[in-house]
Amino acid sequence: MQTKKSEIWVGVFMVIALCAILFLSLKVADIRSMGSVSTYRISAVFDNIGGLKVRSPVKVGGVVIGRVADITLDPQTYLPRVTLDIEQTYDKIPDTSSLAIRTSGLLGEQYLALNMGFDDPDMGTAILKEGGTLQDTKSAIVLEDLIGQFLYKSGSNDDSGSPATAPGAETPPADAAPGNGASHLPAADSGETPAHAAGQ
Numbered sequence: 001m002q003t004k005k006s007e008i009w010v011g012v013f014m015v016i017a018l019c020a021i022l023f024l025s026l027k028v029a030d031i032r033s034m035g036s037v038s039t040y041r042i043s044a045v046f047d048n049i050g051g052l053k054v055r056s057p058v059k060v061g062g063v064v065i066g067r068v069a070d071i072t073l074d075p076q077t078y079l080p081r082v083t084l085d086i087e088q089t090y091d092k093i094p095d096t097s098s099l100a101i102r103t104s105g106l107l108g109e110q111y112l113a114l115n116m117g118f119d120d121p122d123m124g125t126a127i128l129k130e131g132g133t134l135q136d137t138k139s140a141i142v143l144e145d146l147i148g149q150f151l152y153k154s155g156s157n158d159d160s161g162s163p164a165t166a167p168g169a170e171t172p173p174a175d176a177a178p179g180n181g182a183s184h185l186p187a188a189d190s191g192e193t194p195a196h197a198a199g200q
Helices: 001-029 144-159 176-199
Strands: 040-044 056-061 063-073 080-087 097-103 112-114 132-134 134-138
Touching: none
Parallel strands: 040 132, 056 112, 097 134
Antiparallel strands: 040 080, 056 063, 063 080, 097 112
16 A cells, blocks of 8 residues: 555646646747747848857847748858748837847857838838848857957057056167267367376
8 A cells, every 4th residue: 555655646746747847848938829820931141140040039128029040041141041030929120120149148049139220101111021031230249259359459459568668668869878988088188188288
């Protein structure tokens, strides 16, 4: 009897553990529900996507409105083309909007931050539809490049502050000291010359 109770409790704990693992997995993947959400696709081209991956979130003001659906290399320009699945609820995105690759925290995951543009038909703007392309993009910031630029600027500042170029470091003319001594020698000679003449 005790054995059966133990087996039942072990089974209960196993079910709870599996449910917890499933919940955490869905939380990490940021899946809101098991049902499908109606979306439309747009794309954008970047110079450098850094560590951006498929399923990375697309956010507006920190709110997730879509996901990265696909990442390919444009066969003509050889630049990364990112395809986005945007929820149909957010179907009023002007083509003047901008898309930037950001990082959550210092070493967190990368995501796409969408900054909404303006919509003015008189100026030729339009709302993005299925298959539309965002033109204004900002590539990922590469940490190694930032470190290299910082070190380069630090080295340039050290060189500009070296003693060789510091003001007041010029040496005096080489003939300054001999010139002072030479001015006393004629005085001594002029004093001896009359005495020598008197003795003669």
